Amino acid sequence: MVGRLDKQELEKFMKPFISSIWRQPPSDLAARIEVCIRDACAHFGNAEPGYIYFRADDVAVAGRQFYRMMELFSNYRVPLSLAVVPAWLTPERWNSLQNTGLKSSSLWCWHQHGWRHFNHETDGRNQEFGSARPYSEIKHDLLKGRQRLENILGSHFYPVFTPPWNRCNLATLELLKECRYLAVSRNCGALPPSPEKLPDLCVDVDLHTRKVKDPVSGWDRLFKALKKDISSGRCGIMLHHQKMNAAAFDFLDILLKTIKQSKNIVLVNFKDLV
Ligand SMILES: [Zn+2]
Numbered sequence: 150m151v152g153r154l155d156k157q158e159l160e161k162f163m164k165p166f167i168s169s170i171w172r173q174p175p176s177d178l179a180a181r182i183e184v185c186i187r188d189a190c191a192h193f194g195n196a197e198p199g200y201i202y203f204r205a206d207d208v209a210v211a212g213r214q215f216y217r218m219m220e221l222f223s224n225y226r227v228p229l230s231l232a233v234v235p236a237w238l239t240p241e242r243w244n245s246l247q248n249t250g251l252k253s254s255s256l257w258c259w260h261q262h263g264w265r266h267f268n269h270e271t272d273g274r275n276q277e278f279g280s281a282r283p284y285s286e287i288k289h290d291l292l293k294g295r296q297r298l299e300n301i302l303g304s305h306f307y308p309v310f311t312p313p314w315n316r317c318n319l320a321t322l323e324l325l326k327e328c329r330y331l332a333v334s335r336n337c338g339a340l341p342p343s344p345e346k347l348p349d350l351c352v353d354v355d356l357h358t359r360k361v362k363d364p365v366s367g368w369d370r371l372f373k374a375l376k377k378d379i380s381s382g383r384c385g386i387m388l389h390h391q392k393m394n395a396a397a398f399d400f401l402d403i404l405l406k407t408i409k410q411s412k413n414i415v416l417v418n419f420k421d422l423v
Contacts, residue, residue, distance in 0.1 A: 155236045155265050159209065167394050168357060170371065173364035174396040182403050185372045189379035190413045198415045199379050201408060202422065204230045204311065204334060204352050205388040206262060209237035211245035214390040217398060223253040225405040228418035230334070230350075232262035232311040233302075235294035243301045258418040260309040260334075261298055264290035268314075278317035287321055292328065309334060309350065309419045322347060331423045337385070350422050352385035353378050356400075357392040379414070 175181060193199055205218065208231045222229045233246075250257055268275040269282050278287055291310075298306045308330045312321065315336040325333055326347045333343050337351035354374050361367030378384035393401070408414050 158266055159234075159237045166358075166392055167397075168359045168367070168392065169361055169364045170359060170367040171357070171394050171397045171400075174400065175368055178396075178400060179403050181368075181372060182400070182407050185376050186379065186404075186407050186411055186414075189376045190411055192380035193382075193413045197382060198413050199382045199384065200415050200417055200422070201379065201384045201386065202230060202350070202417050202419070203227065203386045203388060204232060204350075204419075205390060206232045206311065207266065207389060207391060208233045208246065208259075208262070210242055211249050212391075214393050215246070216249055218388065218390045218393070218401070219249045221398070221401055221405055222256060223250060225409050226253070226256065227405050227409060227416050228256045228258070228421070230258040230260060230309070230419040232334075233259055233298060234262045234264075234266045234313075235297040236265035238297065238301055240301055247305070254305075256418065257305075258307050258309070258420050259298075259302055259305050260307045260311065260419060261294050262311045263313040264294035266313045274316065275314045276316050276318075277313045278321040280318045284320050287318075288324055291321065291324055295328070307331070307420060309423070311335075315339060315352070332419060334385075334419070348423065350385065350419050352387040354384060354386040356386060357389040357397060358387075 190199065208215070263277045265277070267277055270276045270279050271281060278291070295308070309332045310325050310330050311334040316339060317335070319341045322333060322341065322343050326344050330347065332348045332350050334350040334352065337353040339349065339351065343349040359367060359371070361370070375384070408416065
């Protein structure tokens with residue numbers, strides 16, 4: 150049973166916000182993706198390959214866009230780490246999510262995305278696990294979320310924590326370590342730094358929640374970030390399927406096809422990285 154408040158929160162997230170770059174994609178999209186990946190891979194030479202991983206956020210309901218996203222990852226055999234919001238999930242919803250990816254279950258890493266994706270901060274940026282809350286509440290919600298996912302997902306649950314909005318306080322990071330989570334996943338360079346032995350499987354490339362006024366410069370920045378991160382040897386890419394339109398699906402299709410064909414790229418999920 151999903152509570153009334155959680156239903157309202159979930160509905161807010163289902164509302165389509167489409168970033169301006171997806172309303173105005175470049176006409177030479179495929180060529181630009183190919184050049185970007187080719188140039189990024191040129192940095193590897195014959196040394197170590199580059200690792201790319203994808204993280205899909207706000208997962209709980211298997212709607213049309215979720216099916217389509219999973220179909221692309223399944224068809225190209227590309228691993229995906231899925232951040233599931235515990236309070237939004239029900240056993241029925243889990244059945245639908247799981248059925249969507251059943252044929253490719255080894256590709257997925259289902260993990261925890263907060264508890265109910267609710268902002269508790271009164272000033273500053275949104276956080277569910279931020280400094281506005283006492284330690285006892287943070288611990289309560291963290292473990293409640295984990296238990297709910299363990300109960301519903303069983304052995305499919307993997308103990309990695311993606312905090313909503315990619316940020317949380319030090320107490321949360323220390324609790325994650327104490328409660329034997331294997332990793333956290335935030336924005337690259339997020340503060341405070343994660344404690345020793347709690348790797349941050351960070352994401353730096355945001356595909357669908359980019360707030361840009363000018364789509365032309367927005368596209369330049371997106372390709373620049375992709376190229377920089379891939380050529381650095383490690384690139385985490387964040388997806389929000391509810392905010393994807395036809396152009397965003399075309400981009401993902403071409404991107405997955407192109408990187409899959411690249412010999413110097415290894416595609417992984419959080420399990421492989423931990
Ligand atoms: Zn989220």
